[in-house]
Amino acid sequence: MAGRNETKGVDVSGQLDFPRPLTTVDVVIFAIRADNLHVLLVQRPAIDSEPFPRSWALPGGFVDIARDRTLQACAARKLKEKTGVTAPYLEQLGSWGSASRDPRGWSATHAYFALMPEAAVAKLPASDAQWFAVAGDAVQPKLAFDHGEILGTAIRRLRNKVEYTSLPAYLMPPEFTLPDLQRVYEIVLDRPLEKSAFRTRILAADMIEPAAGMRRGPNRPAQLYRLKTGREPVYFARTFNPPE
Amino acid sequence: MAGRNETKGVDVSGQLDFPRPLTTVDVVIFAIRADNLHVLLVQRPAIDSEPFPRSWALPGGFVDIARDRTLQACAARKLKEKTGVTAPYLEQLGSWGSASRDPRGWSATHAYFALMPEAAVAKLPASDAQWFAVAGDAVQPKLAFDHGEILGTAIRRLRNKVEYTSLPAYLMPPEFTLPDLQRVYEIVLDRPLEKSAFRTRILAADMIEPAAGMRRGPNRPAQLYRLKTGREPVYFARTFNPPE
DNA sequence: TGAATAGTGTCTTTCAGACAGTATTGG
DNA sequence: CCAATACTGTCTGAAAGACACTATTCA
Numbered sequence: 001m002a003g004r005n006e007t008k009g010v011d012v013s014g015q016l017d018f019p020r021p022l023t024t025v026d027v028v029i030f031a032i033r034a035d036n037l038h039v040l041l042v043q044r045p046a047i048d049s050e051p052f053p054r055s056w057a058l059p060g061g062f063v064d065i066a067r068d069r070t071l072q073a074c075a076a077r078k079l080k081e082k083t084g085v086t087a088p089y090l091e092q093l094g095s096w097g098s099a100s101r102d103p104r105g106w107s108a109t110h111a112y113f114a115l116m117p118e119a120a121v122a123k124l125p126a127s128d129a130q131w132f133a134v135a136g137d138a139v140q141p142k143l144a145f146d147h148g149e150i151l152g153t154a155i156r157r158l159r160n161k162v163e164y165t166s167l168p169a170y171l172m173p174p175e176f177t178l179p180d181l182q183r184v185y186e187i188v189l190d191r192p193l194e195k196s197a198f199r200t201r202i203l204a205a206d207m208i209e210p211a212a213g214m215r216r217g218p219n220r221p222a223q224l225y226r227l228k229t230g231r232e233p234v235y236f237a238r239t240f241n242p243p244e
Numbered sequence: 245m246a247g248r249n250e251t252k253g254v255d256v257s258g259q260l261d262f263p264r265p266l267t268t269v270d271v272v273i274f275a276i277r278a279d280n281l282h283v284l285l286v287q288r289p290a291i292d293s294e295p296f297p298r299s300w301a302l303p304g305g306f307v308d309i310a311r312d313r314t315l316q317a318c319a320a321r322k323l324k325e326k327t328g329v330t331a332p333y334l335e336q337l338g339s340w341g342s343a344s345r346d347p348r349g350w351s352a353t354h355a356y357f358a359l360m361p362e363a364a365v366a367k368l369p370a371s372d373a374q375w376f377a378v379a380g381d382a383v384q385p386k387l388a389f390d391h392g393e394i395l396g397t398a399i400r401r402l403r404n405k406v407e408y409t410s411l412p413a414y415l416m417p418p419e420f421t422l423p424d425l426q427r428v429y430e431i432v433l434d435r436p437l438e439k440s441a442f443r444t445r446i447l448a449a450d451m452i453e454p455a456a457g458m459r460r461g462p463n464r465p466a467q468l469y470r471l472k473t474g475r476e477p478v479y480f481a482r483t484f485n486p487p488e
Numbered sequence: 489t490g491a492a493t494a495g496t497g498t499c500t501t502t503c504a505g506a507c508a509g510t511a512t513t514g515g
Numbered sequence: 516c517c518a519a520t521a522c523t524g525t526c527t528g529a530a531a532g533a534c535a536c537t538a539t540t541c542a
Binding site: 196197201204216218220240 | 531
Binding site for chain 3: 177178179195196199217218219220221222223
């Protein structure tokens, strides 16, 4: 990484006094609300000297080299600040860096994406944050910076991984039924799945275990399950019925 | 990304005069040589004031905000400098950033990984660069910085994606036979594949087309193929026979 | 008893795995 | 003709798709 035989002001002086890009971290936070995939956005301050005043943007901000030991810790901090909780799933999405993406200068952002259950974020501590429904691979408002592109990448990555992983389990409350879980798969994938094949697959994956009670309603009760303790996601050998 | 309501010296003054992390790009370059997966490394300069003098490291270095328009362009530039060619495949691997990974201070690197055919890099323009055989998920020398960890991630990601994508096609010369391609899959995965299933799968993927000639030898000649022009990798719905 | 949803069983289809068998070259 | 490798065909088995059938609750 650093300090290769560059031509800029490195090495010779031992100084590192050449211009550095702005460095930020952004987090795409997903949750299911009202049978729809939602993402958490924050509104930029109404200060005209700031870029994109009043636009909606992904939660994030500058890396604070005094507080953040690692990029991942920085992402977890920003997530905690906006939601008040720790997400059960946080993975790196990628990085975007260019001379033009921020009017203040050459900047690079490290993007993460997080999954969390709706219940965990019923009341948001941050007043400038709000949930937006995902439609297609975007939200309704046009986002600040290149956040629309980052969000689109996150949505496509989520949809793609849901085809062959147990990621939706991280969108569920602590206890849930198999039909609940199937519904979340169907919401994210936006297509129905076969009940029988779905159940076989999930149970064969050995990722959930029965909980004590049953979910009761005006019909036959459903078995409650919880995630097994080892929380790594499961990868299936095949995708769900590919729609072609 | 940038300019959220941070507590550091942003916003109020309109200045961005707080400390920024060092920003670098590193590239993991893979090729097949002598029936083995190899990775290109460079030796760090023998200057004791530099971190990790004389250690082997991934090719890379500081982002040059005057020359590099984007991170991807920066990665492509570094790849070109070390190999003299443009890689047919270059994807982002992830980013690593922390207070401790570089003794010169808080630093973040954007890592890429590239695939190229052996022939393209027969003679290296960079005298400090050298190919190393991959064994397990590492190379023999201990690498500078956290490059051993980055390389390990790259190798595992490559192996994993080879299970269900056409990535090995980018390790092939312009024309190759199906047995050639199968051999490369087997080298990367380190296990034999079924000939019949392999052929069916590759041909069904519609990613290659027959070229004019045949590969001749002391046996039955083999049909030559080339990659179809649309160079996006193909994703298969299933992995190759999972070894369990 | 009926509506509603949970959960199971069964038949079919698809496709990879195994492996034998055929094809085509040089020596 | 033989060795060697390219390529094809056939059988089997595993798992998904389709869908009917049974189970259990409340009203």
